[in-house]
Amino acid sequence: MREWADFTVQEKGGRTTLVLQGQLVVSTIAVLDRKLREMDDPVQFVDLSGTKDIDTIGAWTVWRFANDNKASITGASEQAEKLIATVSESASDVPLEPARLPLFRRVASDTGEKVIGFRDGAVRLVGFFGAILVSSVSVIRHPRRFRVKALFRQFELVGISSLAIIGLMSFLIGIVVAQQGAAQLRQFGAEIYTINLTGRLCLRELGVLMTAIMVAGRSGSAFAAQLGTMKLTEEIDAMRTIGVSPMEALVIPRMMAAILMMPLLGFYSAVMAIIGGAFIADLTLGIPFLSFLARIQEVVPMYDLWVALIKAPVFGLIVALAGCYQGMQVEGNSEEVGLRTTQAVVQAIFMVIVLDAFFAVFFTEIGWA
Amino acid sequence: MSDDDHEIRGDVIDEARDDVVEDFTGEFPIVIDGLRNTFGEQVIHENLSLKVKRGEVLGVVGGSGTGKSVLMRSIIGLQIPDEGTIEVFGKNTIGAEPDEESSVRSRWGVLFQGGALFSTLTVAENVEVPLKQFFPEIDAELRHEIARFKIIMSGLPEDAVSKYPSELSGGMKKRAGLARALALDPELLFLDEPTAGLDPIGAANFDSLTRELADTLGLTVFLITHDLDTLYAICDRVAVLADGEVIGVGTIPELLEMDHPWIQEYFNGPRSRAARDSVKRDKSAGTKSVDSAPSEKA
Numbered sequence: 198m199r200e201w202a203d204f205t206v207q208e209k210g211g212r213t214t215l216v217l218q219g220q221l222v223v224s225t226i227a228v229l230d231r232k233l234r235e236m237d238d239p240v241q242f243v244d245l246s247g248t249k250d251i252d253t254i255g256a257w258t259v260w261r262f263a264n265d266n267k268a269s270i271t272g273a274s275e276q277a278e279k280l281i282a283t284v285s286e287s288a289s290d291v292p293l294e295p296a297r298l299p300l301f302r303r304v305a306s307d308t309g310e311k312v313i314g315f316r317d318g319a320v321r322l323v324g325f326f327g328a329i330l331v332s333s334v335s336v337i338r339h340p341r342r343f344r345v346k347a348l349f350r351q352f353e354l355v356g357i358s359s360l361a362i363i364g365l366m367s368f369l370i371g372i373v374v375a376q377q378g379a380a381q382l383r384q385f386g387a388e389i390y391t392i393n394l395t396g397r398l399c400l401r402e403l404g405v406l407m408t409a410i411m412v413a414g415r416s417g418s419a420f421a422a423q424l425g426t427m428k429l430t431e432e433i434d435a436m437r438t439i440g441v442s443p444m445e446a447l448v449i450p451r452m453m454a455a456i457l458m459m460p461l462l463g464f465y466s467a468v469m470a471i472i473g474g475a476f477i478a479d480l481t482l483g484i485p486f487l488s489f490l491a492r493i494q495e496v497v498p499m500y501d502l503w504v505a506l507i508k509a510p511v512f513g514l515i516v517a518l519a520g521c522y523q524g525m526q527v528e529g530n531s532e533e534v535g536l537r538t539t540q541a542v543v544q545a546i547f548m549v550i551v552l553d554a555f556f557a558v559f560f561t562e563i564g565w566a
Numbered sequence: 567m568s569d570d571d572h573e574i575r576g577d578v579i580d581e582a583r584d585d586v587v588e589d590f591t592g593e594f595p596i597v598i599d600g601l602r603n604t605f606g607e608q609v610i611h612e613n614l615s616l617k618v619k620r621g622e623v624l625g626v627v628g629g630s631g632t633g634k635s636v637l638m639r640s641i642i643g644l645q646i647p648d649e650g651t652i653e654v655f656g657k658n659t660i661g662a663e664p665d666e667e668s669s670v671r672s673r674w675g676v677l678f679q680g681g682a683l684f685s686t687l688t689v690a691e692n693v694e695v696p697l698k699q700f701f702p703e704i705d706a707e708l709r710h711e712i713a714r715f716k717i718i719m720s721g722l723p724e725d726a727v728s729k730y731p732s733e734l735s736g737g738m739k740k741r742a743g744l745a746r747a748l749a750l751d752p753e754l755l756f757l758d759e760p761t762a763g764l765d766p767i768g769a770a771n772f773d774s775l776t777r778e779l780a781d782t783l784g785l786t787v788f789l790i791t792h793d794l795d796t797l798y799a800i801c802d803r804v805a806v807l808a809d810g811e812v813i814g815v816g817t818i819p820e821l822l823e824m825d826h827p828w829i830q831e832y833f834n835g836p837r838s839r840a841a842r843d844s845v846k847r848d849k850s851a852g853t854k855s856v857d858s859a860p861s862e863k864a
Contacts (some may be wrong), residue, residue: 201575223751224672225705227578234705252751253719253783261711276784282795283782287587287718293710311724352822458630528741532685 201228202248202255204381206238214242215268221248221255224430233262239306245271260288272333279495284565325522328450332444351454355416356462363411367466371395371473379482388482392489396497401445404467405459405505406553413545420451421541424536433525447527452517460506461512467505477509500565508556512549518544570829581722582703590673591653595620596641596753601650603636610636612810623780623787625797625816627630627832634790637807638756641788642676644846654754654852675747676753679762681739683731689717689742690727696749712749720745721775737768739831741775748779756778761796761822773799798839806832 202219219225243263251274260281261269273281298306300559336343358367373524378394424447427433433443475489484492523541527533568700596618607864610633614734618624628634641647643659648769654661654670677694683692693713697704704712720741741762747755760776761769777800780787784787791797797804797818808828812820821829832838 201578223701223704224696226708227573227582227701227705230708231574231578231705234707235574254708254751257711257715258708267739270759279782281717284715287715289714289718289724289727291714291724291727293713293727295730550655 199225201225203229203507204232206240212241212242213401215237215240215262216247217259218247219249219261221251223254230258231316233258240266240268241533243268244272245270245274245277248277250433251280253280253284257284261424264288267340270276270313279559286530321482322518322522325525326518328444329518329521330450332442332449336445336449342385344444344446347446347450347511348453349449352458354419355412355451355454357436359415359478360465362415363408363462364405365471366411367399367507368476369494370407371399371470371475372397372477374403374470375474375477376481379478379533382482389484391474391478391482392484392492393496395478396471396493397501398472399474400467400497401471401504402499402553402557404470405509405512406549408459408466408509409516409549412455412462412513413516413519413542413549416455417545418450418538418542421524421538422518422528422534424448424521425527425537426531428460428525428527429531429534443525446522451521452514455517456510457513457515457518460509463505463509464502498565500560504556504565508553510550515548515552516545517547526543578703583700583781590753591805592656593620594618595655596788597651598641599651601637601640601652603633603640603645604648607719609810611640612652613645614807614811616805616812616815618788619785619803620786622802623777623782623789623800625801625804626788626790627792627797629828632807633810634807635758638676638788638790639756642756643682672696672750674754674756675750675752677740677743677747677760679758681731682737683742685731688728688730689722689734689745690714692731692742693717693746693749696746700750708759709841713745716745716748717742717799719779720748737764737772740764740772744775747781751783751861753784753786754824755787757787758794759790761791761793766795768771769793769795770799775798777847787789794838795844798841798845833834833838 200219202221202225204215204217207214207216209529221229240262243259245259246253254278259277262268262287270281297303325428358562375391375395379388379391382388382390382394393507408491423431427447436443436446471490471493475484475486478489480485511546520541523537523544527537569762578749588748595683596616596619598614598616601611601614604759614637616637626634626637636645640647641654641659647660655673657670683689684695686811687695690710690713695715697709697712702715709825714727718724722738722741722745726734726742731742734742744757744760757776761772766771768852773796776787776789779785780800789796803815803817804821805812806826806829807813808826813826814824817831822833853864
């Protein structure tokens with residue numbers, strides 16, 4: 198049980214004295230503080246002679262009350278006097294809330310900032326892309342400066358190390374497409390078209406699209422986080438001062454790795470999905486595994502492969518561009534690395550899906566339906 | 567009147583936490599005995615013992631990697647040692663979970679190296695966090711007032727109260743961290759390299775602020791530092807960590823009498839002599855250290 202600090206009021210010769218009792222410390226002050234706040238009779242003296250320990254919070258409570266009532270403090274111990282003097286020097290009544298605009302103006306100003314931010318971002322992104330092109334040209338003119346080691350390292354990170362996860366994901370997608378497709382086609386007695394559905398859909402659309410999403414999540418985010426952290430730790434500035442262009446050393450290998458690995462991964466993904474489809478067809482539809490694969494050759498036109506292989510490097514470019522751009526934009530604190538990484542992934546996936554829709558219409562129009 | 571009285575008292579008791587802070591009257595608020603800390607194969611502390619006296623400013627020094635921060639983290643319960651006992655205010659802290667609410671926590675304040683302010687809260691809200699956590703019964707108005715005067719007491723300008731940590735400089739963040747560490751008027755204050763990264767003027771101001779607060783508030787301070795000026799200017803005693811244990815505790819002259827090569831090299835190096843001389847000069851001129859006015863902006 199805590200002993201709350203308390204007080205009594207004594208009247209003597211027309212003067213009111215507030216006599217405090219108990220410990221005036223943070224753990225015992227709450228009752229006293231609330232009572233004093235409710236008191237509105239004038240008080241001329243505050244007597245501390247009955248109090249035991251005191252800390253700055255007790256001293257503040259006493260000083261504030263005395264100051265509000267223009268009362269004088271008596272009976273204070275040496276310690277109490279010292280603390281009261283210290284807190285009185287630190288007294289202030291500045292507002293604690295940060296200054297904020299009223300709601301309707303804040304909405305307007307935030308919207309304005311967003312619009313301007315979007316415009317600036319678009320300009321910077323185009324500028325960044327231009328800088329990459331310029332660096333690429335200079336790398337082509339001075340091939341010795343090209344970082345082969347870094348490129349192969351990125352090949353490994355973007356390509357090889359994602360084979361397992363992309364393979365598994367595609368295999369499962371193939372299973373889902375074939376199984377769900379068969380369930381619908383069965384109603385028309387056209388189960389055999391499951392092969393057309395799985396083959397064409399996976400090769401033309403799903404393989405590349407799902408791979409791009411996976412690469413955005415795995416590698417695009419890694420690009421943004423790596424470059425962002427390197428910017429924070431001033432590694433990139435250090436590179437510049439030594440005369441190494443961060444574009445050539447960091448950005449171009451990553452861009453190239455993504456652009457070159459995406460078609461390979463996309464094709465691999467489509468193959469795995471078709472195998473998944475064949476696997477489930479063998480199990481549930483009674484189509485033998487090898488017949489499924491042989492039939493794929495007949496029903497999937499060659500241009501489906503071209504569609505996939507044309508889209509893939511473009512998606513790779515977008516994913517790497519978003520990752521590298523956002524990474525290089527990091528400034529200030531580590532919080533921003535997280536924000537920029539999220540933005541890189543969101544932007545990449547969004548742009549990939551928008552472009553995929555565009556490609557779908559485009560290739561159908563040119564007759565590759 | 568008395569009805570009101572009971573009502574307020576009842577309200578407060580409803581809101582207050584149940585655990586009661588017991589008074590500690592012993593001589594040594596921190597007693598470490600036989601401490602052993604390892605990270606994998608690496609032994610950081612081996613049979614380390616240390617007693618911190620009530621009311622002193624104890625400087626803890628040691629080369630990089632001798633486990634000064636690990637020692638502090640062990641005391642405050644963030645690192646669980648392999649062996650040994652640590653008593654803070656006579657209570658064993660080992661085995662107490664870091665998240666476990668314990669009344670001992672309301673009696674110490676910790677200033678981490680970078681300030682470790684909560685980045686989504688303003689400085690004032692940062693200072694209010696421990697108050698809300700341990701003493702929820704305190705009236706919001708009083709809590710705001712406490713936050714204000716603690717921040718100004720820590721040497722920050724008035725307008726810093728409503729700022730977010732990202733708007734503060736490194737030195738101001740440390741002061742804000744100090745204000746939060748002092749929010750509950752702790753008896754024990756842990757400072758992890760408080761002057762690292764500050765310019766010499768800011769560091770000297772921070773030193774004298776620490777000394778001043780320690781004297782006024784009667785704090786026991788456990789201060790990890792590399793800064794020789796801090797050691798000479800404000801520490802009552804210095805503990806030297808080397809080879810996994812405390813190889814010496816005492817005032818600097820006492821330490822100098824010991825014949826340990828690291829201590830000799832540390833306190834007789836050129837930087838140490840310069841720091842000692844400057845303190846002597848200050849003392850003979852009648853002031854202990856640089857004026858503590860909160861003029862530092864860097």
